[in-house]
Structure formats: C-alpha cells, structure tokens
Amino acid sequence: MGDMFAFAESRSGELRKVAFETVSAARQAADASGGGAVHALVLGAPGIAARAEALGRYGADVVVVAEHPGLERYSPEVFAATAAARLDAGAYRAAFFPASAEGRDLAPRVAARLGLGLASDVISVDVQNDAVLAQHPAYTGKVVVTLRLTGAPAILSLRPGALPAVEHPRAARIEAAAPAADPASARVVVTELAQQAAAKLDLGEAAVIVSGGRGLRAAEHFRLVEDLAAAFGNAAVGATRAVTDDGWRPATDQIGQTGRVVSPDLYVAVGISGAIQHLAGMRTAKTIVAINKDKDAPIFKIADYGIVGDLFEVVPRLTDEVRKARSS
C-alpha cells in the first residue's frame, strides 16, 4: 500500500483539466496498489482554496493548498521547493505531475532536488511491489518505451489527455500550508502571463480537434476547418508545421513533435499528408479521421476512418452532416 501525490495545476485562479487528470491517475494507482491516500497540492494566489474541493470529486483525500499573493503566476523555484518539501515529508509511492508546459518545467526540478527518477510524458502507469513501470512514447511516437523506476516516490509526468479524469467522489480534507520558499526572493520571475483570446478552446482541453494542412492551399480556406470544428461544438483547431511556418495559423496551433502533443477523443486531419513530425503529435488520439485527395498519403495508415477525395467538397458536406447528427 502506498500513498500517492498529485500536483494540481492551476492558471489565473482556476484549476486546469490536467489537475483532474493527475489526481485521477493518482487515485487509480492508489486503489490498484492496496488503497493508499491521495494527497493533492495546489499553489496559487489567495482564493485558489475555493477551487480545491473539486479535486475530491476525482479522488483526492487531502488537498494541501499554499496560497500567497506572490503566486498569482507560476513561480518555478517556489513551486519546486514546496512540492519537494511535501514529498519529502510524506511516504509517497509515486508523484504525478502533468506533462504540460508548467509540469514539464516543474517535475524535473522536483526530481533533481530529491535525487529521484523521473519518467516524462507517460501514457500508462503500473505500480508494482519494488518498482513503478511507466510507458511513454519515444522516437516521435514510433517506439513505446516501458520505463522502470526504483526508489520512492517515483516521479511521473503524464501526457495531457492520455489518462482521462474519472470521478471517484469523496469529501477532500483541505489543508492550508505556506509555500516552502518566499516568492519575493525568487530569482526567476514570471512578469507577465498573456492569455490568448478567451473564446478559443485550447488544444489540450478539447475532446475533438480538427486540423488543417497544406492541402487547404491558402490561409483563408481554414474557414472550412473552423466551420467543421464549430459543427462539433467542442472542437479546437490545429495545424501542421508547414502551415504555421507559412504563417497561415499562429505557431501555437502547431501539432507535432515540435509543437503540441495531443490525445483527443477524435482527431480530424484535413488535407494533411501525415509527415512523421506531425504524426508524433497526434498518434495517441483515440479516433483518427483523415480526409485527403491522395489515397497513398501516410495519414491513412494511422487513420481509423478515411475519405479519399477533394476536401473542398468533402469537408462542407461533413460539416453539414455533423451539424445534423448533433441536432437530431
């Protein structure tokens, strides 16, 4: 039996989807290994404690909340010191972080402070008696590596969306704590956090992603992709590197090895041939639909459903049919 630790990421006073995923993964690992407790850690500006209760719904027994006016934004040194201090004080079997931009910055710092092993970008976890096994996609997703972590706690960062949050409701006990370092004396300071347009659904949060590639031929044709995304209702719009390099879409929309790595329930690839660099970013999507005029395009090799044809005819039709299906 072992207790589990989960870092619950927040931004601008709200918990992020990955916070529920890490807590849920910690709950499942605890239950699978004899039913230890799950302790979550939240850091943020005063007010964040009001959000902490929601973590009980996904299986947190205790939520430690460190509020401080200096933690309105991410503070790597304070976050790392606080997470390391909590891990050092408990007897945890494993510690779950998100492999988000913040988690990828934080988890290695914590592992180094404690002299522990870190498995990054993990898609499945198996807690055994003497070790924790973690799978992660390597070599641009072309190889699945199972890592063996010895020593406790094993530090893991989870690929967003790969282990969906599952409800295991309980009344979490909320514990207030002080940050383990003074935010005012941090050397690295986030001076500004510029959010993109609030209306825009983030690629990591979306259940459905519709992505466009060079096959769209011009920036203005992305309207077809946007319309299809709108028809799904809960979809975000992504793009290939070729498209973001050409400035048709912002760089932050890029899905691939060098951009965002996503695992939505449904990925619709429009006019995307399927370069390795792109496949690395979306290979773990649960269902993949590809629309391309070239029947030999590599994207069809990993697609679950494909339509060979002119996207300028297929996509508007698909948009109509999806809209109809969702309103019936």
Next chain:
Amino acid sequence: MKIAVCVKRVPDMELRFAIAADRKSLEQTGLKYDLSDFDGYALEVALQLVEKQGPGEVVLVSVGPDGVQETLRKGLAMGATRAVQLKADHVPVDGLAVARALAAELGAGGYDLILFGRMATDTASGAVGPMVAELLGLPCVTSISHLDISGSAGTARRDLEGATETVRFPLPAVLSIDEGIARPRLATLKGIMAAKKKPLEVKPAALGQVRLTIEAMALPAERTGPKFMGDGPDAVPELVQRLRTEAKVL
C-alpha cells in the same frame, strides 16, 4: 561571454525503427545519427549571443560513446569554440544521471549561460536542463521562444497552452531553447575544415546512481488500417454514422 551548449546525438527519426533481440533497445543496423533538432537552435542562439556581445566562447558538451564526437564536430563546424565528450558506454535513459555528469563538468566552468534544446527528439523528455540547474543551484527557464540578454540579466518568453509567459532571470542561468527562435546556420566548408583542428576533450562521465531504466521497448500497436475508407463527399453519411455508432464520438 562564456556559454556552454549541451547537445545530444539522436537517431534520424525519418527511418523505420526495429526493436533488438533484447526487447529493450533499438536494432542499430541501418540507423543514422545526427544532432537533436532543438540542440541546433540552442547552439545558434549561443553563437549569435557571442557574436553580438563581444569576445567569448561557446563550449559544446555531450554525454555518450565515441559516436558523439561526430556530432560535436558538426557543432564545431557551425562555429563552436571547443567541445567536451563526457564518455559513457551509452547514454542512460535516467535524465538525472546525465544531469549529474553534466553538472560535474559545468559547475566550475564559470559559464554565463548553459543552454539546452527544449528536449531531445528521441526521449522527448526535456528534463536534463532543469535538472542541471537544480544540481548547480542556478536559475532556469525552459522552452524559450524569444530571448533578450542584457548585462547580467535576461528576459525570455515561453509558450504555454493557450498563453505566453514573460520571464525575468539573472545570469548565470540555465536555459532550454524552443525551435523557431533562430534558424541554425549550416556549416561552411571553411567551418568544417576548421572544426578538425578545434579542441575536443574526452573525459569520463560521472553518472552516479541510476534509478530509471528501460524495462521494455515495443513498436506501438499497429493501427490495423482504416475501419472504413470512403470515396468523395458521398462517403460522408456513412462516416458520420460510424462516428456515432462505432467510435461513439458524436
């Protein structure tokens, strides 16, 4: 200005991979190796900083077997001053062991900046940079898409999901560099010739205890190919039907 750039030699990702008989490593036959993509950006940033900010040196450091010398020579041909190979039979998958070896080499080097690529393209972990920073007690900013250094402080921008952070930090610091910040230069023939004479030092890597090992490697379950392939817009109704009843995503 004295800058270290830590680089990794990785297989060419365009190739097909096969798993070796031990089920925990890659079949080496047919693999080609090169500098990890993001490390090229880090090196370019270092070269530009030294060019702009006056006299200095750019030192390449890599952990691994003698094959990494080829990668280090490539970086020297691009313009780095000298290189250090921290020799190990293989590069451990445990990022902290690699970080320990790098920190032991870099700690007393008097570097203003220690740069990394955002992640190596093989493990896609991005952990070694911030680990080195923690081991050396240095400030660290990861995944930088824009960088300004002036005097003994810097400002960096990093992209998050749906947002951008601006980060201030003092020097010396450890930074990891995202792509797109500067296009890596190509080595000139003159550079390649000069690289042959540049110093490349070989030292043992002090890896320490390893807590993370490879248990198994496998090729991902092949998607069995499409469950449905249609032709043209007339195939759309069946696709939508299947998305509803089979994939249950509508």
